[in-house]
Amino acid sequence: xSEARKPVIASVWLAGCSGCHMSLLDIDERLLxxxxxxxxxxxxxxxxxxxxxxxxxxxxxxGSVTNxxxxxxxxxxxxKSTYLVSFGDCAGWGCVPFMRNFFPLQEVLEHGxxxxxxxxxxxxxxxxxxxxxxxxxxxxxxxxxxxxxxxGCPPSADTIFYVxxxxxxGRMPAGIPQPLLHFD
Amino acid sequence: MATKYIVEPVTRIEGHAKITCVVDDAGKxxxxxxxxxxxxxxxxxxEGRHFSEMPTLTERICGICPVSHHLASAKxxxxxAGVQPTRTAALxxxxxxxxxxxxxHALSFFHLSSPDLLLGPDSDPALRNVVGxxxxxxxxxxxxxxxxxxxxxxIAAIGGRKIHPNCAVPGGMAAGISKxxxxxxxxxxxxxLATAMIGLDLLLGWVKKNxxxxxxxxxxxxxYGGLVNPAGGLELYDGNFxxxxxxxxxxxxxFDTQKYLDIIGxxxxxxxxxxxxxxxxxxxxxxxxxxxxxxxxxxISHIPTPRAQEQFEKYKAAGNEHGVVEGxxxxxxxxxxxxxxxxxxxxxxxxxxxxxxPDLMAPTTGQLNPRGVGVIEAPRGTLWHDYTIxxxxxxxxxxxxxxxxxxxxxxxxxxxxxxxxxxxxSNVTExxxxxxxxxxxxxxxxxxxSTHAIGQMPLLVELVDRHGTLLQRIERH
Ligand code: SF4
Numbered sequence: 001x002s003e004a005r006k007p008v009i010a011s012v013w014l015a016g017c018s019g020c021h022m023s024l025l026d027i028d029e030r031l032l033x034x035x036x037x038x039x040x041x042x043x044x045x046x047x048x049x050x051x052x053x054x055x056x057x058x059x060x061x062x063g064s065v066t067n068x069x070x071x072x073x074x075x076x077x078x079x080k081s082t083y084l085v086s087f088g089d090c091a092g093w094g095c096v097p098f099m100r101n102f103f104p105l106q107e108v109l110e111h112g113x114x115x116x117x118x119x120x121x122x123x124x125x126x127x128x129x130x131x132x133x134x135x136x137x138x139x140x141x142x143x144x145x146x147x148x149x150x151x152g153c154p155p156s157a158d159t160i161f162y163v164x165x166x167x168x169x170g171r172m173p174a175g176i177p178q179p180l181l182h183f184d
Numbered sequence: 185m186a187t188k189y190i191v192e193p194v195t196r197i198e199g200h201a202k203i204t205c206v207v208d209d210a211g212k213x214x215x216x217x218x219x220x221x222x223x224x225x226x227x228x229x230x231e232g233r234h235f236s237e238m239p240t241l242t243e244r245i246c247g248i249c250p251v252s253h254h255l256a257s258a259k260x261x262x263x264x265a266g267v268q269p270t271r272t273a274a275l276x277x278x279x280x281x282x283x284x285x286x287x288x289h290a291l292s293f294f295h296l297s298s299p300d301l302l303l304g305p306d307s308d309p310a311l312r313n314v315v316g317x318x319x320x321x322x323x324x325x326x327x328x329x330x331x332x333x334x335x336x337x338x339i340a341a342i343g344g345r346k347i348h349p350n351c352a353v354p355g356g357m358a359a360g361i362s363k364x365x366x367x368x369x370x371x372x373x374x375x376x377l378a379t380a381m382i383g384l385d386l387l388l389g390w391v392k393k394n395x396x397x398x399x400x401x402x403x404x405x406x407x408y409g410g411l412v413n414p415a416g417g418l419e420l421y422d423g424n425f426x427x428x429x430x431x432x433x434x435x436x437x438x439f440d441t442q443k444y445l446d447i448i449g450x451x452x453x454x455x456x457x458x459x460x461x462x463x464x465x466x467x468x469x470x471x472x473x474x475x476x477x478x479x480x481x482x483x484i485s486h487i488p489t490p491r492a493q494e495q496f497e498k499y500k501a502a503g504n505e506h507g508v509v510e511g512x513x514x515x516x517x518x519x520x521x522x523x524x525x526x527x528x529x530x531x532x533x534x535x536x537x538x539x540x541x542p543d544l545m546a547p548t549t550g551q552l553n554p555r556g557v558g559v560i561e562a563p564r565g566t567l568w569h570d571y572t573i574x575x576x577x578x579x580x581x582x583x584x585x586x587x588x589x590x591x592x593x594x595x596x597x598x599x600x601x602x603x604x605x606x607x608x609x610s611n612v613t614e615x616x617x618x619x620x621x622x623x624x625x626x627x628x629x630x631x632x633x634s635t636h637a638i639g640q641m642p643l644l645v646e647l648v649d650r651h652g653t654l655l656q657r658i659e660r661h
Contacts, residue, residue, distance in 0.1 A: 017246050019248075021247070032318070040315060095244070100228065103228055107228060118448060118585055125456060130457065153244070
């Protein structure tokens, strides 16, 4: 990362619950530190549009990959980021979204849109605007190179802050120090 | 040739979606659609698991309101185990829920929506976010961060962690709260109530300056739904169900939530992964009912805490001849009043000795009931968890209706109305498209929740012609 400009951070969420992003927000007042040291370019809480990701130094990914849209977002972020970080178990190895892998996709869809108790005259949504669902949910490393992983469901705010701060200081963390390695 | 605009992803909402807006040759909006595009399949993959896992499993539907899922699930499980939580446990759960409502409403108003209002819908997209708020209004920005933090701390004090707590068990809670911790939380509460009041002042100042926008911004009639207390007042943790008609008159009242399938159904549309719940006797789509802050405040007679009630009385003045508030932007107003209620209610509970009592759990017999429905008023509206089990306690059927789903018809309608009112198809600007997103944001949709079924939601606007050819894509840098 160059000395002359502030490092840029971007983040996306794929198939997750947004809990990892909420944990990122739980750094609370330290948000100001992050803003002093870097600039936030694209996150779900700022306005960005597909195809408009800026070049960035740190790209954070929450969530696993369940559909073709997820792949688009992921590949774009990878292409634009110097360091790509998976944060949270969904991005890292699947976590709860993986549980659908125990059932055929068709059955899961039918249950959701046809058989569920409150559904009346259901059918499976199939508009051209909708992405295609993958047969199995995958972690992000199946599609792109991941430079660093922060475990947890979600990782604690302190752990996320540690990693982001290291990267903003231009250091690739060797690992996460022991006291921070816990599922909050 | 008609043109289609796509806003993708819709940002500053909690989840993944896009909006398409089709404009005809004359530059008039033909139709606009709100697409939710993700799906995760919870209802299916929970099958076969033991019911006791559900509170920790289903909270992974949503990291913004995990407490809602945790508690709706706990209430369903209380039913399965045939046990009523002790008063201490019920107070602990409600307190935790109030912490969540405070943090979630703070996030929705200050972090996600206030940039549109305070900085303006046409302001620089790069700054139209919480960072821009912190820069332009540092005091408010910092207060908002602290208000959300307090709500999260209330949750952690009871559930051990801020996100995905693990504490509710059949008939009670696995752990309590100490008086010291309670005292600290109580000492801070008043500051955050003041923050909610500041938000209210900012919002009302904006409404006053922009009466014309407010009047033109997705004002429409609908049914309204939510839990109410025995006197018909606001209730977020427990209570029976009420649906009011477009004139604000209850058509179903003190309804037993266990029988919800008699009055609520869901329909599917092919262009979105989010279903469309409706009040069955009125049919689909007429029976669409709004939930969440605006839906709730149109559905109740009063708020049982003094300061929120005072604001509620003023709020009613924004209503039509029936006292019903129909404008979509008033969601923000209702949300801030609820934030005040949540903090006041938390103060009441923290001052109640019983919340610190030793009786955390009621005795269970070990007998199981075959089915249990757990319902709660999540920040975004009524949340339903319905479980059926076999004799071993393994789940054989799971049905979930999430808060945001019930607002899906309203979000679609709002996008349509705002597109017709504000989008000039011959000269589409980024600001116009942002107004479409504002219509969505007002509902504070939690698309993580709504896509529990299979979906996810970024938002994009594309201009496409009637034959589906993409003519223009609006993207922001
Ligand atoms: S890792 Fe956990 S907290 Fe993060 S997105 Fe997945 S389920 Fe949510």
